[in-house]
Amino acid sequence: MDTVPLWVLVLALVLLILLSAFFAMAETALMASNKYRLRHLAERGNRGAVTSLWLLARTDRFLSLVLIANILLNAMAAALVTVVAIDLYGDEEGVIAAAAATVAFLLIVFAEVSPKVIGATYPEPIAVATSLPLQALLRMARPVVGIVNLFVRGLLRLLGIRTGADAPPARLSPEELRSIVLDSGPTGAQKHRSILLNLFDLESVKVDDIMVPRAQIEALNLAAPLDTILDQLTTCYHNKLPVYEGEINRIVGILHVRKAVGLLRQADELDKDHLRELLVAPYFVPQETHALDQLQQFQEQRERLGIIVDEYGEVQGLVTLDDIIEEMIGNFTTSMPGAARGEAVAWNARGECLLEGSTPLRDINKKLGLSLPLDGPKTVNGLLLEQLQDIPEAPISLKIGNCIIEVVQVQNQAIKVVKLLRPVSARRLLPF
Incomplete structure (x- = not known):
């Protein structure tokens, strides 16, 4: 190593760590990317998104390329650090151990953890930016990757694991689609999210x-x-x-x-x-x-x-x-009188809500944030009659779940008006 300057060896080491970090970051970003977001970008003509979807459709080949590259780069970096250490300090056991510890620290921090955290934090932008060079490398390394995958597929068949085209297609259940809408957070319009969630509930x-x-x-x-x-x-x-x-x-x-x-x-x-x-x-x-x-x-x-x-x-x-x-x-225009009654289903400043006995329990739960049972009667009148097993005489109160309901008026063998009291856990804490 006397003929090679030390700065060249250090530069080569930095280059190897950067390449290893590139593959680790690209792998994490691509695997963490939202396929639906990539598909949306691809439909708008984003070439990087198209290539990312192409790589995701060939996950076995892509992962083989990344792992082969990472193993080779990390092995070369470890060998290079060891050679430099021996050249500078001799081939004592302590020197070799220190070199191994040093290269392990450098690879863990700069070639594994940091790039993978970055890839997981910005998955779609990084996947789009790195997909084109990865596609080119995958095509160039096709013979090597093909040989590795040949042994991998044979092992997986012995284990009874199906991959690629043999794997059953992944389908999202309505519950999973609902979770995707809920996880969209503030990025989607609130009205659109509400309509989609109501459609799933339908x-x-x-x-x-x-x-x-x-x-x-x-x-x-x-x-x-x-x-x-x-x-x-x-x-x-x-x-x-x-x-x-x-x-x-x-x-x-x-x-x-x-x-x-x-x-x-x-x-x-x-x-x-x-x-x-x-x-x-x-x-x-x-x-x-x-x-x-x-x-x-x-x-x-x-x-x-x-x-x-x-x-x-x-x-x-x-x-x-x-x-x-x-x-x-939600409610829209209608000429029927009292059609806006649903808008009155809301807590007032005292934490109370005055309702007709015929108000549907589903509307109460949805607009007041309650969890009254829905597996029996459909209205608050029916719920109270079921609980009391009798036609009550106003005023009378009872607690269902964590909500107190007071019967205000009874008319014609039915509960005409009730008053709901907001649960204590749902009240806003007022500042002092």
Whole structure:
């Protein structure tokens, strides 16, 4: 080594450590990259992202290249430090041990830990920047990598491990997709995240969770006097009305209100037979149908309104396409009075919330951050009646979970108004 200047040896050592750090950083960055983000960049024409996806599709070859390069570079660096140490201080055992410790420290700090931390911190930018030279190196080292992979695949087959094209395709479950949306953090628009999360929740929601209950259905009774029917037609707030004869379980059709109003203007004498001619066949929906399935059924059947029936064929409620869409994106414009009641589901300054007994428990949980049980009754009235096993006399309070509910008003064998008290754990701590 007398013919080689010391500064050349030191420069060679620095170069070997930098190359080893490059491969360690590139490996960590590529393996830690978000494939969906890379795919988005690739669709926008980013060549580095395209190459990164190409490397990820050949993970076995890429990892073989990185490991071969790292092992060779680290071995050369260790040998070089040892040679320099022996040349300067002799070949004593202490010198060799000190050289080994020195090179191990340099490789751990500068060629392994630091570059890998950097690669894990900025995965996509580094993967995009390093993918092109890695692709070129992989193509040049194809014979060596191919020989190594030949033995590796043979060993993996003996162990029963499938890789590459033989491996089963990775598919994300709805829960995993939900986790991806939740992990997006503040990078995504809050409204978009809310819609996506509601869409995932739609698979677990049934139509009877979002239906208009039977008692609140606005329907037309053909058995009523004609004047009553006409008054109802001219004052209704809906475009379509279920029509029954005698009692609600005998629904005979759906009436398009605009057509009926147009008929009022054209016909001098309007009778019930004219209304029957305007009816279309009702569309019935089983009570246990999931909201997402019903959304698809509405699309396929080209319907917008369904009558929900139980296993005995009795009417339980009504669901519309708007109800399901509102479940995903929230309430939107409507001419129905009291439609903005959902906006009143909020805590006031005293930590209280005054609600109607017919308020759905799902809305309460979603807007007040509570966890009232949803596996039984659908409304706060039903929940309280189930807990009390009796129709209470106001005022009375009970605690369900960590929330105190006070019955304020009882009317017509039902709880009309309740007051919820915010749980202590959910109250904001006021500064003193």
